[in-house]
Amino acid sequence: MNARFPARALRTLALVVATGAAAAAMADDENKQMNIDHPVYRSECGSCHIAFPPALLGANSWRAMMAGLDKHFGSDASLDAGTAAVITKFLVANAGRRDTSGTDGSPQLRISDTPWFRKEHRDGHDGITQGIFRSEAVKSAANCAACHRDAGQGDYSERNIRIPKNGARS
Amino acid sequence: MRSHSLQTLLAAVALIASGFASAEAPADFLARYEAEARQSTPGFSASAERGEKFFTSTHGGEWSCSTCHTKNPAARGKHANTGKAIEPMAPGANPERLASTRSVEKWFGRNCKDVLGRACTPGEKADVVAWLMTSPR
Numbered sequence: 001m002n003a004r005f006p007a008r009a010l011r012t013l014a015l016v017v018a019t020g021a022a023a024a025a026m027a028d029d030e031n032k033q034m035n036i037d038h039p040v041y042r043s044e045c046g047s048c049h050i051a052f053p054p055a056l057l058g059a060n061s062w063r064a065m066m067a068g069l070d071k072h073f074g075s076d077a078s079l080d081a082g083t084a085a086v087i088t089k090f091l092v093a094n095a096g097r098r099d100t101s102g103t104d105g106s107p108q109l110r111i112s113d114t115p116w117f118r119k120e121h122r123d124g125h126d127g128i129t130q131g132i133f134r135s136e137a138v139k140s141a142a143n144c145a146a147c148h149r150d151a152g153q154g155d156y157s158e159r160n161i162r163i164p165k166n167g168a169r170s
Numbered sequence: 171m172r173s174h175s176l177q178t179l180l181a182a183v184a185l186i187a188s189g190f191a192s193a194e195a196p197a198d199f200l201a202r203y204e205a206e207a208r209q210s211t212p213g214f215s216a217s218a219e220r221g222e223k224f225f226t227s228t229h230g231g232e233w234s235c236s237t238c239h240t241k242n243p244a245a246r247g248k249h250a251n252t253g254k255a256i257e258p259m260a261p262g263a264n265p266e267r268l269a270s271t272r273s274v275e276k277w278f279g280r281n282c283k284d285v286l287g288r289a290c291t292p293g294e295k296a297d298v299v300a301w302l303m304t305s306p307r
Contacts, residue, residue, distance in 0.1 A: 049252040074251060076283040079276075139253035146253075 032156040038090045044083060048075065049142050050152045052111060054094035061100045061107040062091035073110075112141035127163050137164035196261045196268035200299045206292035214293055221301030224294055229286040235298075244306035260305035268299060 034053030036042060042051045054062065066088040069077045079087070098116070100108045111117055121141070123130045133141045144151035150160050200216060207214040225235040225243075239247040243260035258264040268274060282290040290298075 047254075048249050049254055070283075076280040078280055078283075140251065142252045143254070 032158075034154040034156055035094050036154040038087075040083060041087050041090050044079060044087060046152070048077070050145055051154075052144070053154060053156070054091045055096045056111045056117070057096060057108070057114070058098060058100040059092045059095040061109060062095055063088065064107040065109050066091065068109075117141075126158075126161070129163070132163065135164065194269055194271060196299065196303050199268050199271075199274060200296060200303065203292045203296035203299060207296055209292075211293060214296070216293075216296035216300040218297070218301040218304045221297035221299070225298055225301060231285060231287060233285050235281065235285055242305070243302050260302050262303075262306050268302065 034055055036051045036053055041054075045051050057065070065072075066084055069079055069084065100114050102108045102113070108114055112121070119125075121128060121133075132138055138146040144156075147161050147163050148156050149162055150157075204214060204216050207216075225239075226241050228234045233250060238250050238256055239259050244258050244263040246258055247256035248254070249256060257266070259267055261267045261269070278290055278295055282288065282294075
């Protein structure tokens with residue numbers, strides 16, 4: 001044992017701690033894995049669109065969504081009462097902590113209308129080009145997987161984003 | 171939380187059980203809808219030709235069935251709003267189709283409202299099933 005060992009150990013420890021802290025800070029944006037892990041939710045709400053992460057809307061928005069499935073963004077998405085109740089419980093239990101009511105106080109239903117979504121997906125941010133959401137390759141802001149390639153599995157990490165070039169698939 | 175997990179488990183088991191217990195075949199749906207149609211129209215017999223016309227026509231609204239499902243039941247479709255891929259409708263191309271009452275009734279229920287603004291009649295369902303069963307030819 002020589003006297004330098006503790007100092008080296010301390011430096012190593014400090015490096016480990018710093019790396020850990022940096023990783024934790026980055027995790028929020030770089031490594032976003034959202035919880036969609038519920039078999040009934042995924043099969044019932046992942047047919048016409050991918051199963052969206054419950055954390056992207058507040059509990060009131062999800063309750064309002066599930067109460068209006070017969071008129072769901074222009075389609076009838078009705079479910080039997082038992083299945084709807086099970087899914088509502090999962091959505092509310094995993095809802096975002098932030099309330100997503102609109103300026104008129106009514107719950108927002110469209111994830112892409114929320115201030116958080118609009119900020120994260122504004123023109124020019126992270127390579128988002130004007131009109132990309134209406135392009136043939138994307139078609140709709142509901143089509144998360146057009147850019148978040150593993151969105152179907154709840155993976156929204158930045159390293160898995162591929163924005164189609166000029167509206168064509170890259 | 172415990173009751174939530176339990177309910178989820180029960181729902182999952184019910185879903186899986188309905189999948190196994192049913193083990194229905196396309197012909198079962200044809201027979202069932204024909205029998206229902208005969209209650210109001212004695213002598214009703216399903217027609218694949220009528221089914222095709224029904225499937226590919228609009229019925230007063232903006233969409234036909236083929237807006238999302240295409241005019242070829244053996245081909246993949248695309249949701250008109252979200253762009254998400256829809257697997258083929260013909261059981262000959264996709265064995266998951268016409269295999270469970272729960273699924274068939276759920277989707278007829280939803281999509282007839284979207285396309286016709288009302289529920290489909292048993293005769294309309296029988297015709298569509300007859301047509302889907304002829305594909306791919």
